[in-house]
Amino acid sequence: MNTKSLLLAAFVAAVGAVSGSAQVTSQNIVGYVRLSLAKGYNLIGNQLNNGNNAIGTVLNVPDGTAVYKFTGGKYVANAFVDGAWDAPAMTLAPGEGFFINVPAATTITLIGEVSLANSSALAAGYNLLSVPVPLAGGLADAAAGGLTAAEGDVVYQWTGSGFAAKEFVDGAWAPSAPTVKVGEGFFLKGTARTYARNFSVN
Amino acid sequence: MNKFAYLVVASALAVSAFGQGQIDLNNRGLALVNDAAGKPLTGTTFVAQVWYGASASTLTSSFAPSPFRASTTTYPGSWNPAAAGGPGALGTLTGFAGGSTVTLQVRVWDSSVAGVGAAQALTKAAGTGLSETFTYAIPADPLAIPGGMGGLKSFNLAAAGGPVVPEPTTIALGALGAAALLLRRRK
Numbered sequence: 001m002n003t004k005s006l007l008l009a010a011f012v013a014a015v016g017a018v019s020g021s022a023q024v025t026s027q028n029i030v031g032y033v034r035l036s037l038a039k040g041y042n043l044i045g046n047q048l049n050n051g052n053n054a055i056g057t058v059l060n061v062p063d064g065t066a067v068y069k070f071t072g073g074k075y076v077a078n079a080f081v082d083g084a085w086d087a088p089a090m091t092l093a094p095g096e097g098f099f100i101n102v103p104a105a106t107t108i109t110l111i112g113e114v115s116l117a118n119s120s121a122l123a124a125g126y127n128l129l130s131v132p133v134p135l136a137g138g139l140a141d142a143a144a145g146g147l148t149a150a151e152g153d154v155v156y157q158w159t160g161s162g163f164a165a166k167e168f169v170d171g172a173w174a175p176s177a178p179t180v181k182v183g184e185g186f187f188l189k190g191t192a193r194t195y196a197r198n199f200s201v202n
Numbered sequence: 203m204n205k206f207a208y209l210v211v212a213s214a215l216a217v218s219a220f221g222q223g224q225i226d227l228n229n230r231g232l233a234l235v236n237d238a239a240g241k242p243l244t245g246t247t248f249v250a251q252v253w254y255g256a257s258a259s260t261l262t263s264s265f266a267p268s269p270f271r272a273s274t275t276t277y278p279g280s281w282n283p284a285a286a287g288g289p290g291a292l293g294t295l296t297g298f299a300g301g302s303t304v305t306l307q308v309r310v311w312d313s314s315v316a317g318v319g320a321a322q323a324l325t326k327a328a329g330t331g332l333s334e335t336f337t338y339a340i341p342a343d344p345l346a347i348p349g350g351m352g353g354l355k356s357f358n359l360a361a362a363g364g365p366v367v368p369e370p371t372t373i374a375l376g377a378l379g380a381a382a383l384l385l386r387r388r389k
Contacts, residue, residue, distance in 0.1 A: 079228070079291065082272075
């Protein structure tokens with residue numbers, strides 16, 4: 001999966017609301033992530049917030065595409081057939097991972113705003129996730145994935161035909177620390193807890 | 203087996219998706235259902251119902267019927283389990299855990315025809331359809347994406363006025379007539 005991302009640091013350093021000596025500044029970082037999908041199953045995530053994140057506003061895909069989310073230990077499917085999604089209310093929010101099965105190789109572009117404050121409640125067992133911000137690097141690195149690993153965690157990454165597993169045992173990742181690409185989804189098997197990944201321009 | 207070897211084995215697991223006894227009820231992109239003339243079936247009054255059990259003789263469980271797609275569809279011959287009233291694209295096979303094998307059969311009929319349903323499809327009544335039985339091995343891997351209809355073979359609806367099985371009285375009358383003809387020739 002080739003990935004190109006551009007954070008149009010459209011730092012709209014807007015709102016210079018000056019009140020006496022107090023100044024409030026908001027920072028909006030908008031941009032896009034372009035993902036090349038292989039024919040068949042791809043495990044990805046939407047890392048930009050477009051507002052409601054409804055599937056039809058997040059994905060522009062060919063007819064015959066199917067999306068699979070994983071909730072409560074089971075998959076939920078949604079297909080784009082005859083020009084419409086079976087379940088148009090499904091959302092693909094930053095931090096969620098999902099399988100996408102495309103009938104032919106294609107490129108999709110995800111557009112939106114970087115979500116600065118992100119917190120996901122992880123269930124005990126399997127969770128299908130993505131890093132909620134478009135950053136590549138070590139999943140457990142503070143500057144990238146920002147996941148605080150817990151003893152016994154196992155990360156499953158899609159290879160195109162199966163999963164590669166990496167586990168956190170005795171305080172270390174084996175066989176190696178997992179790294180993620182921009183737009184990549186992954187399974188995390190672990191204990192119930194919160195995965196918080198906040199982002200600051202600074 | 204050391205830890206690294208275990209991980210290598212784990213990573214080699216082909217994921218046909220998480221088990222949990224789930225099944226993908228779609229036949230889109232797989233074998234089709236055709237009308238009696240062999241044309242892929244369309245029309246939302248037609249429905250397909252997936253039956254399942256441990257063997258071909260115990261197909262006692264079923265999902266809600268799924269309507270076929272409209273005539274304008276890109277996928278004629280396929281039903282839509284995600285449509286309103288359908289069972290949803292992915293169903294749970296009650297009583298079948300990941301790693302087990304389930305036997306399946308599809309029954310098709312026109313829901314707009316009064317008195318016609320799965321029972322009539324089972325007898326291959328005119329205008330209904332009945333697939334051959336086939337099996338689905340539920341993935342033991344809980345991360346595997348469910349399959350299901352991969353073993354389905356395309357089939358046609360039974361034609362109206364198709365094979366007619368004569369009733370016993372009809373057969374008896376025919377035999378009597380033939381006997382009478384033979385007797386008359388001998389005379």
